[in-house]
Amino acid sequence: MGTIEVVLGDITRQRVDIIVTAANESLLGGGGVDGAIHRAAGPRLAEAGARLAPVEPGKAVATPAFDLAPVKHVIHTVGPVWEDGEQGEDLVLTSCYLNSLLLAEELEAESIAFPAIATGVHGFPAERAARIATMAVRSLPIIDEIRLVAFDEETSGLLREALAEPVREWCPTCGAAAIPLVNGCRLLPEARQALAAGAIGLGGFLLDDDTFPQWGCAQEHYWTNGERDECRNQVALNDAIAVTLGEDRGWSVP
């Protein structure tokens, strides 16, 4: 089983296969965590980055880690600049984590360290960012060892709290506890058992507004919170399936 761990410290000191940096679109290095990573990796990092730039917010690209060896790669992801929370910032931040994990899997990494992307100069509120980071990595536990590296006590506390938070959803119509719905087209064999046990429901049908429902309750109310809730829905599904099968949920907190 994989682990998701919150570590307080300097990300350049982490002995992992991949270090993720909170880059800017040019990949030439900047201040904050990106500056520290560029200093530790040496000037070849900016040269390699320049060949892959520009990188859009939410996307991720990889270069060698150069002087950061034994770290193998640096993944450069560009976080959202916080405006007011209504400009898709949450989704872009989620994409930073998910795209980095998918790229790390392609690179066959067994361990990865993330900084608290976008919470410095980019101005993303720390608590909201901690919830997004932890939900994103819990929804896609495809790397054995995931470290969320906090540079200060406050961020570390927020990440720990968010990691411990169970997914609970309540019906907006009747207030009852909800179960997560799985899209029928994507139904995996292990999901069938959880479906039969009533721990999850089938969501592969359209609501009145032409969206698929993510949650349902015993009173047969169905609803969706939209794209921004996809990670919570996935974590709730993973947990419900694991509990039904009597298996671990794919990750643990050491």
Ligand code: ADP
């Ligand atoms: P962004 O531009 O994405 O906001 P910053 O580098 O300004 O990126 O900040 C992102 C986070 O990284 C902040 O929480 C900051 O405290 C943290 N940070 C800065 N230096 C380091 C480091 N050496 N190791 C880990 N985290 C760091």
